[in-house]
Amino acid sequence: MNLFADIRTAVVEALARLEAAGDLPAGLDTANVTVEPPRDPAHGDMATNAAMVLAKPAGRKPREIAERLAAELAQDPRIALAEVAGPGFLNLRLAPAALDDVVRAALAAGRDFGRSDMGAGRKVNVEFVSANPTGPMHVGHTRGAVFGDALASLLDFAGFDVTREYYINDGGAQVDVLARSAYERYREAHGLEPEIREGLYPGDYLIPVGQALKDRFGDRYLEQPEAEWLPLFRDFATEAMMTMIREDLALLGVRMDVYSSEKALYGTGRIEAALEALRAKGLIYEGTLEPPKGKLPEDWEEREQTLFRSTAHGDDVDRPVMKSDGSWTYFAPDIAYHYDKVTRGFDLLIDVFGADHGGYVKRMKAAVAALSDNAVPLDIKLIQLVKLYQNGEPFKMSKRAGTFVTLRDVVEQAGAGVTRFVMLTRKNDAPLDFDFARVIEQSKDNPVFYVQYAHARVCSVLRKAAEAGIAVEDGALAAGPLAITHEAEQALARKIAEWPRLVEIAARTNEPHRIAFYLYELASDLHGLWNRGNDEPSLRFLQDDPAVSQAKIALARAAAVVISAGLGILGVTPAEEMR
Template sequence: MTLYTRFAAHLNAALDALVAAGDLPAGLERRAVTVEPPRDSSHGDLATNAAMVLAKPAGTNPRALAEKIVAELGKIDEVSAVSVAGPGFINLTLTDATWRDELATIHAEGDRYGRSEMGKGTTVNIEYVSANPTGPMHMGHCRGAVVGDALAALLEFVGHDVIREYYVNDAGGQVDTLARSAHLRYREALGETIAIPEGLYPGEYLKPIGEKLAAEHGVAFVDAPEAEWLALFRREAVAAMLVMVRADLALLGIHHDKFASEAELQAAGKPEAAEAWLRARDLVYDGVLEAPKGEVADDWEPVELPLFRSTKFGDDQDRPIKKSNGAWTYFGADLAYHFQKAESADQLIDIWGADHAGTVKRIVAAVNALTEGKTRFDVKLVQMVRLLRAGEPVKMSKRSGNFVTLADVVEEVGKDVVRFTMLTRKADAQMDFDFAKVVEASKDNPVFYVQYAHARIASLHRRALEAGIEPTATPDLSRLDTEELALVKLAAQFPRIAESAALAREPHRIAFYLYDLAAEFHAAWNVGNERADRRYLIADDAGLTQARLYLAGAIGQIIRSGLGVMGVVAVEEMH
């Protein structure tokens, strides 16, 4: 039980006491009642909106109810002061002993502190990256990859079972284009001078595939009709691309549990099964789409198609699941894919690029229909990243085609810098990634600032040992005063931050929190540069130093845990 859940229990007990005394009606809905830090720390340590939420249904005045709640909360030993603010908000100040106990709890729980069982018994399938298997990962894929992977780790941190999934779009026209591009490289490997026409993939990453095919098949397919080699080259090229994709993602520490094939999905008849399921419930019917808005093309004609009733679920029009030639639309195949995912998960999350925003409403409608509203489904949109070098746009890579590879960026600045930076803004906000700024040693660089706080704590412990002061598991925490315990108050928010970030599907909240925690630690450290009595290491006062080492160690533990969720290593030294 965290400090916040413990005080939520205290508050419930206080409300129960008021019900028993006849001061509050029984059976009032309390789900909107919160216990959280006040917006202004000068108001206290905790705040609750209980009186504001319950007064109206209780038929009373918020401030009058607040006074009664305050009287009950004031009986709690851990509370040193409690007051009513404004129209009925309640602020609590806790005793220093409470914060010292919480500091001991952080140490006792170690890397378990902040973890919870909120998601116990719930399996979440999170699909992320899912780039077309037509080339190496580029920086357009990077942000979604990091956001998805960090969100998966965050969900595990709060108790969920998580399936990390990559959807391989290997059934569309893009993989035929890939196969034709590989065929050109195959001919090149056999000595032919080639020119890559518009519409095919020009990247040199296809050369090894062409060389492999040439070694295995010789000249057999040089002049052969496309029908004889297309399927083979498609299969070989996709397999090679997936090896490349896995290797690129591994550079970021990303490993998926499952790679689901669109081609296999269709071969297994999953779209037909989904259509039959929906037709049986009158959610797919045969109808004619409305003519396109605006000027209609001369060759447009109404065609009867199987349509999903997405308007029943909030979409602005019903959507075709098949094309006029009988092939599945992208939506039809995607609908079947989500039907398959829902068979093995209680909740689904998709991490998509912002360019897919227009299709969110229809796929949300489809999942709602296919799961009969029982499966929580979230689509998180991720904006593109603009690459800069000292403020100037980065030139593209010739080897890989018209993009900058993920591998090149990781090689230059490192995995941890890339991962942390991708989480320093909300996923749907625009982001600039400036190669100079992300490695800058300054407070303005969150990656450096958080890593430096952890390295500083590690250095403190080393220097204490050099001074002959051994850390102890049972320091005299009464040596820590109220000013120093302010760090514990922020550290104690980690469990609720983790749970709220998981509920909102927003892993960037962990990065924001770590920056705030690091800033508070650095500020406390810097006070010691001006006042000798506030230094963490005081060679002639082992007891005080041990207490402050204990405090710093707890902050280091929270930073390690938070960085672990983000997939970032907590460094011991800065170079």
Template sequence: MNTENRTLYAAFTGHLAAALDALETAGTLPAGMKRGAITVEPPRDPSHGDLATNAAMVLAKPAGLKPRDLAEALVAELTKLPLVESAEIAGPGFINLRLSAAAWLAELRAMATLGADYGRSDMGGGSVVNVEYVSANPTGPMHMGHCRGAVVGDALCTLLEFAGHNVIREYYVNDAGAQVDVLARSVHLRYREALGETVTIPEGLYPGDYLVPIGQELAQEFGDKYLGAPEGEWLLLFRERAVAAMLVMIKEDLALLGIKHDLFASEAELQAAGKPAEAEAFLRGRDLVYDGVLEAPKGKTLEDWEPVELPLFRSTKFGDDQDRPIRKSDGSWTYFGADLAYHFQKAQGADALVDIWGADHAGTVKRIKAAVAALTGADEAGAERAPIPFEIKLVQMVQLLRNGEPVKMSKRAGTFVTLADVVREVGKDVVRFTMLTRKPEAQMDFDFAKVVEASKENPVFYVQYCHARVCSTLRKAAAEGFAPAPDHVELLGAEELELIKLAAQFPRIVEASAAAREAHRIAFFLQDLAAAFHAYWNLGNDRVEKRFIVAQDGNLTSARLFLAAQIGQLVRNGLALLGAEAVEEM
């Protein structure tokens, strides 16, 4: 980021670095000390000041100094800055800074100057992050069990891009397992149905009506060629056609949510290309795969369990509770073996990996993390190196309710409520924002009545109403001959400055959210910002002089309108990161 575009927190991080440089030059601090753990952030208690830093606490011990002594030296440097009104040492050595009003008003102007780019960061440095999300089995339309992970993953991708990363949005197509054979058999039944047979969908096959059109298309194309043919003649063809049709449906469903992936990676193609064997050979070269026998399952005896030698990954070397087989006794790959190879492939084209999984996959987290550490902890020549950063975010299921009662299942889907039906009923923006109003690992209820309720208890409405209120105010002001302008922002008072201070946290929240891989923090910030704006607005209900439009004071009015315009821009910026649009009237 250009230095002239540095926002307040980034600027003061730079000022702190300059102060530390000065102390190194003076010999107070040894040169070359690691500063990665130093933070500049708001104090937990706003009464303590505007900014706080732990620099003295972090550096004192390695520098051989007392924290308060180092803090005093830093305070002497920081108070030289014209925008710092005071600096105080708290506790054992934390430093609290109070900034002048001019510092915050300059930040307000920066919001206007940067506009849609306010909060954008170069912290990612262009590094490539592969985010794999959704990855539902290609056996039917998307349902609400997939929705939350889809939104969490997509919002994270947008956030990472805004924070300076290059992002690969990837969907892993599980088209090599038994489930796609079941899909093919289900389609064959619909094919027979299209040719005039009366069919009953047996237990274990997919009953949804969504397979009817595929059966009809195959009947039209092939006639009765495969009507009485043995399964071996049609299974592969029907599987390929069914998976292709399902992917078209899945992409259409995701598009309703505004989600588009860059890459759809096929498990079948992965195996056909020999990637699992390639990963196995790499791990054997590091002595991380060996041929061995697993312990008997608990409760099994030698009479009812036969030990079989299998290729085992040394998962225990990386913290797992047992080594894991990568092949079955028939030589086919286990789910773990295929996933291991898939991550090996992803890691070859990225600097970091993120997987968004359903919470029901929690049991496999440890072993796949072990695999990625093993596969990326050495180069092709076998030289040791740091493993690629890899995170797995678990997403809990969503319970669908209507006025507090569970929602009935979808006939079309057969066993679940489709994502498409939900989006068409309440809208993309409502679905997306709601999915991010809680941490992904927390349980969530999605009540159709509450998510569209026009009340402050509904965070979607509350944030959207904030933007609509800003737009309404600006329209009304324009009709009365007023316009936002920065010329007289010095007239803004204490309440307005508090709103600016909250708004100014957006850039640092973007960076913190990207670093933690947690897009929901943006939704939390928007709720806080909307609440603060509504609270400020409400001051004008009782005090005429606190309204945005003060007819007898054009200068103050233009300054407050300028503030309102920037709050509106910030809401748009935040909603854009979440994949939602800001409405102008409600």
């Protein structure tokens, strides 16, 4: 049940009746007609912009349309009052039975309440994390992992067929550096002093890799030239790093459906095939580029390269895909990888990149647009940095990683659930401060605690009610009478009614942080009702009369159902009691 969508349908049907009666011209486009919560709750439960957006095409004054529409909507039993405001805004107040229906629907559907068919089974690929396989995941990867996984869950909840994918960047020079770093730990495992020179990875995490190499190969490669051991050590160390990365992701509850390898694109003809597909469209050519901005002519060496005409699809400049020496640029295998995703039949692609990839957005979108003939949209979400603190002081770096704080450091100190929720308390493109002391404090200022406490409070009420012999199963609560009469109860019911709409908005914009924001607001309404009960006994969930208790508990349980569903999307287990 999506009450906002249902009332919007009622508005559109009312407009159709006005057209049929000759009060409005026929054929009006109602695509931009919305029904949403008013900015000021005092104005009503819902508001529609119908009169404002249809006034010009209808050749009518907005207020005239609003008044006729209000008269039509007043006949709907779900609407207690349709009131025209200002130049033509239409505010709606719901009948109590409409809020009762929302609560019953939530109790009947359980955690599936708000689940949508908006996605219509369309296939969407969410590629996220995709960290270089050169070490443990750091806190930046943590935020990207949480965001990508929550987004995938959100899209699944909204009716999409979702594939979670990790692109292993194992085809570049960084994996050669990894192999050389592992070789020094291999030497160390044999009692030799490792030479961790500048440019190598210094973290202690490679010590067990060196020992494993010794266990596998003994001293066979100690005196051998690099050419003899580099390919072997590269593959061995890369697999060891991917094992570590999978374990790190598992700590967060993240599991990928597909792992794709960049290395697998080389020497297989797949890069060539992708570029040939672009060449067939006239988008690959031999040419020279203008000097980059800020370069003086004497600093720029003009040379002919193989270029992708990305400007034909919205990029600022054309992009090289092959260097003058015949080797591929970094962009070429990325084109091939996305071509593979297009040919796998996805209807929508989403890439989750670090903030340092901002310059890559236009070229990648241009490539996908060209490869799919504009049939497959690509949305790229950039993840801004996370700053770690402990009691307001910057958190120190991890010795194990060598240069950064690891995902494991964060999860072991804060817990997976807390980490996931906090990482979603800011929009993905906004910086985020993560203070280990604050994220575990028990206060309203800590959104994780505040939301979990709301769910735990309801669970406590259910336990006490059951002990008193009151039937608190969802079916029993839904079947009984409800008592949503007080303004605080109605506010909570209205917030519950917003959930299905909120899911679709968050899925449409690919913004899972909206779920975290909504859960905090829902928890605030629940706590507000609870606190009002301290002063007004009639608002307490447990009453002397078991039937009245049931009616009160039904509303609280419906709120808990939504909190549980929302936390499920975020990948957080709801708390049944607070310790």
